[in-house]
Amino acid sequence: MGNKFFDRIFKKKVIGMGQSEKIVICIGHSHIEALRQAYINREDQFKFKYKFARYQGSNKILMDETLMPLEDFYKSLQRERCDLLLCLGGNAHNNLAITKIYNDYKFLLDGEMYGEPNSQFIPIGQIEYRLMSQGGWPEVIEEYKRIRENHKGRIYNLISTPPIESNEFIETNAGPLKELIGKYGVMNSSVRLGMWKLNKKLTERIVSELEIKTLPLPNEIFNARGFLHESILINDPTHAGGKFGEHILESFEKGAEI
């Protein structure tokens, strides 16, 4: 496999006035499915060529339809000049903010209070510490570092999907969380929003230290209160689908340096 496979994957097709077609490899966990779905739906409408590499456990990655050792994949990135679009992890905040396993809580983030007004106040430093120590965050940080070490070209990072506002929607589209949500109920939507914003802030800080650019999220994906826009919901409590992916890729293509 090795070189031949990567040659096929990364080979740049010459188009038009001697310009190369830009290849972007999207690397990540479950949230890159939205991008992949968008690309499947509307491949011919995007300017760039996208490849999708999704982590499979801790040491393998599924590149399009080929499962390969993660180490080999990272090494291959050393040779390539394509851009990378990352969306690693992205659900750590949901662990603490989607099911109402424990009582409500509230916290102050950038001057705004999130959560139930009469609940226990938690200083943000404590939530930050907790958030970063679970939900795959420690491992995700390592993967960001390894990607940066192996790829000297441009790397962009996509913040994971904003939260869904409606508790009722989450309850009826609970998917893998059906049992837990049935048992405990859904957390206050304000907590979901605040925790997503905190996770976003921490992600931006971490990738910035690695000189990875954060992709701005287009306005179209948000409703008026900053939640995921109702028009792009799919039957999933935490992920978005192809429509979300289309907005992201369109926005990426407008803003990305070519």
Add this chain to the structure above:
Amino acid sequence: MSHYENLSSYCFWSKALGTVEVSDVDPVVKINTKFKIGREEKVVSAGSCFAQRISSYLANNGFNYKIYESAHPILGEDTAKQFNYNIYSARYGNIYTARQLLQLFKRAFGLFEHKSDYWIDKKNNFVDPFRPFIQPNGFNSSEEVVLDRVQHLKCVREMFQDMDYFIFTLGLTECWISNEDGVAYPICPDVVSNNTPSFSFKNFTVEEVVDDISEFNELLLKINKNAKIVISVSPVPLTATAIDQHVLVSNTYSKAVLRVACEDIVKRHDNVCYFPSFEIIDGSFNMGVYFDKNKRTINSLGVSHVMRVLAESYLTQQDNKQSEPRKPIDDNSFRDLQKITDLICDEVVYDAENKNSLKEGT
């Protein structure tokens, strides 16, 4: 017949210490124990560094040690530990002086007004002047300092109103006092911050310590008429003295003042008794065997001697046995919380739009 002929053997050094194994020395006698603590009775604690050792022991050995300010369970045991929960019954950090304790009570019940709500530490974090090390890396804003403190003081109020026994370890007489409002700080402000209100050094006298504890006790009894207090003096010597003299001399003054103050306080108040942890550790009979190599911190041998005597003296007979250690906050709910990671972190999105299911390659 001389006065001494009728005295108990513990009154004689040769019988109570000279011929007794170091580890068997028990300086608590009936007169020191005005009461016994039942297994169900609510015990809380505060004080200087050594008090941390006491609270940890109490929590795990037959006492109904109560925590009134817990971390939100969503934070988990590790985060709670990092952020200094469960060290004491509420998250007040170390309380070194009698004045600090009195002011804590008064602040909790709205009886003491202070002017400075926060400090900014040398790393530009917001810090609570009353407990500057309670939040590692500080708070994010002055508003957060105040919100957390309001919540903290509510827990302190509940603690004093609800508890049965308060075990307090006096640590220091040296203290730093705000010139603008009289706040007694737990640390010299300029160690933490470059920008604090002006402050002065204060070395409390016996009378001042007695007055502060007495006032605290009187206020406590107004809101909890059955409350009882066990006071002790920390055997841990001063780390440093602010006075230009040898630290050993300052240490001796400090411990002597606190020890004498305890004696006076116990005589004045029926609901207060003295526990001689200081004597067990600092008594010459043990020839320093309970100190670590730095001659300051107490080793586990010393701690276990103190705790054994404490349990034997204050727990009722049938209760004086090992109890179940305090349960961590991780429980079934916490395990459910962990499950979410597995369920949503990287599952295949199974929405209707997902036309191409993923296939494993070679």
